[in-house]
Amino acid sequence: MDGTDLQVPALGGHDFDQLIREDRVHRSIYTDPAIFRMEMTRVFAAVWVYLGHESQIPANDDFVQTRMGLRPLILVRDSGGQIRALYNRCTHRGSTVCRQESGSAKAFQCPYHGWTFFNSGRLSGVPWPEGYACDFGDSRFNLAQVPRVESFRGFVFGTLNADAPPLPDYLGPVARPIEEWLDRQPGGTISLCNANRLRLHGNWKLVYDNSADGYHVLFSHRSLLAMENRMATDDAKGLAFYRDSPDTRPMYVYAYPNGHHFKDKRGNVERGRPGALWEIEASHPGMEFFADKLRREHPARADEFLDLASSEPVNINVFPNLHILGNHVQVVQPLAVDRTDTTWWGTAVVDDAGTLDGALEDINAIRMRTQEGFPNFGEVDDLMNFEQIQAGLAAEEDEWVYTHRGLGLPDRYRVEEDGAIRGPATDEVFLREYFKFYRQLMAAEPRIEITREAS
Ligand code: FES
Ligand SMILES: [Fe+2]
Numbered sequence: 001m002d003g004t005d006l007q008v009p010a011l012g013g014h015d016f017d018q019l020i021r022e023d024r025v026h027r028s029i030y031t032d033p034a035i036f037r038m039e040m041t042r043v044f045a046a047v048w049v050y051l052g053h054e055s056q057i058p059a060n061d062d063f064v065q066t067r068m069g070l071r072p073l074i075l076v077r078d079s080g081g082q083i084r085a086l087y088n089r090c091t092h093r094g095s096t097v098c099r100q101e102s103g104s105a106k107a108f109q110c111p112y113h114g115w116t117f118f119n120s121g122r123l124s125g126v127p128w129p130e131g132y133a134c135d136f137g138d139s140r141f142n143l144a145q146v147p148r149v150e151s152f153r154g155f156v157f158g159t160l161n162a163d164a165p166p167l168p169d170y171l172g173p174v175a176r177p178i179e180e181w182l183d184r185q186p187g188g189t190i191s192l193c194n195a196n197r198l199r200l201h202g203n204w205k206l207v208y209d210n211s212a213d214g215y216h217v218l219f220s221h222r223s224l225l226a227m228e229n230r231m232a233t234d235d236a237k238g239l240a241f242y243r244d245s246p247d248t249r250p251m252y253v254y255a256y257p258n259g260h261h262f263k264d265k266r267g268n269v270e271r272g273r274p275g276a277l278w279e280i281e282a283s284h285p286g287m288e289f290f291a292d293k294l295r296r297e298h299p300a301r302a303d304e305f306l307d308l309a310s311s312e313p314v315n316i317n318v319f320p321n322l323h324i325l326g327n328h329v330q331v332v333q334p335l336a337v338d339r340t341d342t343t344w345w346g347t348a349v350v351d352d353a354g355t356l357d358g359a360l361e362d363i364n365a366i367r368m369r370t371q372e373g374f375p376n377f378g379e380v381d382d383l384m385n386f387e388q389i390q391a392g393l394a395a396e397e398d399e400w401v402y403t404h405r406g407l408g409l410p411d412r413y414r415v416e417e418d419g420a421i422r423g424p425a426t427d428e429v430f431l432r433e434y435f436k437f438y439r440q441l442m443a444a445e446p447r448i449e450i451t452r453e454a455s
Helices: 033-042 167-183 204-210 222-228 238-242 287-297 302-309 360-371 379-392 429-442
Strands: 024-026 049-053 062-068 071-077 083-087 102-104 107-109 116-118 123-125 148-152 155-159 190-200 252-255 261-264 312-318 322-326 328-336 339-349 400-402 421-424
Touching (some): 033 328, 033 429, 049 062, 049 071, 083 155, 148 167, 204 339, 204 379, 204 429, 287 302, 287 360, 339 360, 339 379
Antiparallel strands (some): 024 400, 062 071, 062 102, 322 328
């Protein structure tokens, strides 16, 4: 007998005050399938979840598949120009209606029995309707959709929680580093390009736990650091500022409300001097050709253009699934308690105003080389750690995961004007703060709603 369902503990009954303490968390939050199932509602429906970027659906009728927790969604700019997050779930017998990753469509026809839906979610028709006695004008046959979908500077989020605060309030002070990251790009925007897609045998929170972790860098990414500097004369490229004693460097971790955090390493780069960012960009094969070309063709603006091509040393983490770092947008997708997808989107500069003197393609060619750097040579180090943590946590009797680096040390933290708690680069304060928010979410039952178009 299979019996899988019988072995899964019932929902509820978890005491999150016991599982999440000030200095440690219990292993079961990474290993218990019942907790994972609760998270898909209490986290991944209750807060604003990142769904996609407007540049993926630039024109009316464009769509891209996405997910909110385990819910399959179609993020679409409908024929009237409204961005919607439709459930990719036929109202007949439940099949996905869209099987294509992205594209352009005025309607989606379910491949099973041919029910067809406009890209507003409204049912357009069913085959041989004379075989039904019901009224297909009833809105219950229209596709379900996420009732609240909002954008912040091109980043699209959705929530099912009727009581969630407005998106700007949810983001709070993490909006500032996102704006600064965007404002250095021409037109204050970027467009997502193609992506590195990775899957790991580990819980989704292991990725979030690591996203502002400056403690592991020197150890876990030792080979990357060596590679980034192997052709450099000054030995100061890429992650080099983590060498020696990173906590004495001008880089900090900021813990914000609602589980967001920000690792700001920009203090290692001379502010305002053109070319300073490019100087620490690690060498990636192929970029020299474009760098030489930019210097030759645009001598007066080459430093400015090369800075635009460079990765900015920031990690901006928006709970629970969006990370903006370097030149990348990383998105985390939970699949099961011990299975997670992570997608590293490259980002391109856009030049709608034509201010880049024709250098756009060369700048973006270098940005794509940076996309081949960390996602290929750094993220794999991290993924190995995540998988090995999941393996280590299989030991049931050894129950606790410690998150107390910095805790109890006097004068270690500073509270900023925007409410952020600032700590040194290798501190774990960001972990403790996001777990407080997580604990609050997991103890509450959100008011979940879906909507459907009126017929
Ligand atoms: S399941 Fe979609 S038409 Fe039947
Ligand atoms: Fe890492």
